[in-house]
Amino acid sequence: MGISVEGANKCFGDFQALDxxxxxxxxxxxxxLLGPSGSGKSTLLRAIAGLETLDTGRVLIDGxxxxxxxxxxxxxxxxxxxxxxxxxxxxxxxxxFGLKIRKWKKGEVRARVDELLNLVQLPGLADxxxxxxxGGQRQRMALARALAVQPQxxxxxxxxxxxxxxxxxxxxAWLRNLHEEMNVTTIFVTHDQEEAxxxxxxxxxxxxxxxxxxxxxxxxxxEPANEFVMSFVxxxxxxxxxxxxxxxxxxxxxxxxxxxxxxxxxxxxLGFEIRVELVLGDGTEVWAQLTRGExxxxxxxxxxxxxxxxxxxxxxxxxAPSDAPGASTPQxxxxxxxxxxxxxx
Amino acid sequence: MTRSTQSRWGLRxxxxxxxxVLLIAPLILLFYKTFEDGLAxxxxxxxxxxGLHALKLTLLTVAIAVPLNTIFGVLCxxxxxxxxxxxxxxxxxxxxxPFAISPIVIGxxxxxxxxxxxxxxPGLAEAGIKILFSTPGIILACIFVSVPFVVRETVPVLQxxxxxxxxxxxxxxxxxxxxxxRVTLPAIRWGVAYGVVLTTARVLGEFGAVSVVSGNISxxxxxxxxxxxxxxxxxNLPGAFGAAVLLALLALVVLMAMNLLKRKEAA
Numbered sequence: 001m002g003i004s005v006e007g008a009n010k011c012f013g014d015f016q017a018l019d020x021x022x023x024x025x026x027x028x029x030x031x032x033l034l035g036p037s038g039s040g041k042s043t044l045l046r047a048i049a050g051l052e053t054l055d056t057g058r059v060l061i062d063g064x065x066x067x068x069x070x071x072x073x074x075x076x077x078x079x080x081x082x083x084x085x086x087x088x089x090x091x092x093x094x095x096x097f098g099l100k101i102r103k104w105k106k107g108e109v110r111a112r113v114d115e116l117l118n119l120v121q122l123p124g125l126a127d128x129x130x131x132x133x134x135g136g137q138r139q140r141m142a143l144a145r146a147l148a149v150q151p152q153x154x155x156x157x158x159x160x161x162x163x164x165x166x167x168x169x170x171x172x173a174w175l176r177n178l179h180e181e182m183n184v185t186t187i188f189v190t191h192d193q194e195e196a197x198x199x200x201x202x203x204x205x206x207x208x209x210x211x212x213x214x215x216x217x218x219x220x221x222x223e224p225a226n227e228f229v230m231s232f233v234x235x236x237x238x239x240x241x242x243x244x245x246x247x248x249x250x251x252x253x254x255x256x257x258x259x260x261x262x263x264x265x266x267x268x269x270l271g272f273e274i275r276v277e278l279v280l281g282d283g284t285e286v287w288a289q290l291t292r293g294e295x296x297x298x299x300x301x302x303x304x305x306x307x308x309x310x311x312x313x314x315x316x317x318x319x320a321p322s323d324a325p326g327a328s329t330p331q332x333x334x335x336x337x338x339x340x341x342x343x344x345x
Numbered sequence: 346m347t348r349s350t351q352s353r354w355g356l357r358x359x360x361x362x363x364x365x366v367l368l369i370a371p372l373i374l375l376f377y378k379t380f381e382d383g384l385a386x387x388x389x390x391x392x393x394x395x396g397l398h399a400l401k402l403t404l405l406t407v408a409i410a411v412p413l414n415t416i417f418g419v420l421c422x423x424x425x426x427x428x429x430x431x432x433x434x435x436x437x438x439x440x441x442x443p444f445a446i447s448p449i450v451i452g453x454x455x456x457x458x459x460x461x462x463x464x465x466x467p468g469l470a471e472a473g474i475k476i477l478f479s480t481p482g483i484i485l486a487c488i489f490v491s492v493p494f495v496v497r498e499t500v501p502v503l504q505x506x507x508x509x510x511x512x513x514x515x516x517x518x519x520x521x522x523x524x525x526x527r528v529t530l531p532a533i534r535w536g537v538a539y540g541v542v543l544t545t546a547r548v549l550g551e552f553g554a555v556s557v558v559s560g561n562i563s564x565x566x567x568x569x570x571x572x573x574x575x576x577x578x579x580x581n582l583p584g585a586f587g588a589a590v591l592l593a594l595l596a597l598v599v600l601m602a603m604n605l606l607k608r609k610e611a612a
Binding site: 049051070077084085087 | 520
């Protein structure tokens, strides 16, 4: 079931949580709402579930306007950041809750709950209470509970936010597989760009209640619509009006027209990746990402002078990205970024 | 003994000593005095017609006032915590009134409302309803003094559990009624239960407000605490002590039932 939101506005007092937001989520997709805290992503998700009412705008699920429908009739599965487990119920009762509300027969409930507990890899824990489960297990139980009633769409609000890094990574892969298996249209909210890119097929980047850009992870990374998206979906250096990703800064041994002079301030070895911090002539600080091999070839040392060449700079002065893919040749980018750097150096 | 264990024992001694002298000793003395000259006299006092009537009236008052205040208390807590609006502070303050006002003042104010020349007296008299000097007045007084307990015990629990479980129930298809019965109420049940215990204990023992509105007529409008007082004033000490012990035992049973339930829950 596809989901669309049209012209959504929502204020909490003076705070505009959603500012004319429209999104389109294709049937069967796995979409991430990505943005910093306060960007409106959770509000948007909750509005789709009916847990918030919009001031203006519509929510459509499978083409039907559900804006006036109460939550309990929208047939959405919702997973909360802090699990929202029913603490006084066992795992079995938690997962079977929606079925009991729908007056399923006992035997049918048991069969369905067993099936789901297998699906979320919690077999044998049916009689435990949520307090006896780990965070990751609780969240999988919450997911089973949401899936039990066969929702039209699945909504996850920072589902891994309260878990530690290792469990997060495991659950990400697991969620991706689960989505492939179930094929339910899924939206999940996160502030972690790596998580969003890892899990989702489509990303919607939000900021200050507005949608900044939507598209695939590659679209956002390679063709960011604006400065915010560029800096939110990856690391970025600012050089005058231009933005360059650290791995798009080349360090060369000899100077020429396309290079800028800089002093190597610090070299940090992060395993395979090497982080080189540099200071340009005008005091601008940038960092470049190199591999170990490149570092050894260049024989860089802290305190020495090096020559930089941005190979894929972008600027957002109301125009399209200034650099076309494929321009990342040593001849440099076609816009004024290089001149600026040379002047600075 | 290290210094910290010394101070820990000192604190324990102080705490236990305080409780022993001020709380336990008087109660033990009460039991001792009651049964000093055997069981016959106190037993006779309690099983007298007036004594039994007082017991029955007290239990009836509990049976009516406690459920009413429980239902009201839970509804009021939901209103205060889940439906925030500007007037809530007023309700919140009003709920505390019975804590702040002396029971005797409460009794007098009920007198002004329902008594001769009271605001409601003409209408009530016409309908043939007698509030003062009868059971309804006693129950009203007990409701008044014990209103805050369930609210005060339930509100913090409601705040602590938050709204996520209720929202989860909603997304799973539960309507407001189902959400309340299956999710909210089980989550707050220990808060409510504590409130019920405190309400029961207060209603069992209420003296001041009831003594004003009831008229204290033996065999008619006399609750157990009033029965104790009357016997004491008439120098029928075995009767007074016997009824007092009965009252204390009733309260103890309520508290112990609560503790047992709690332990069962924790296990």
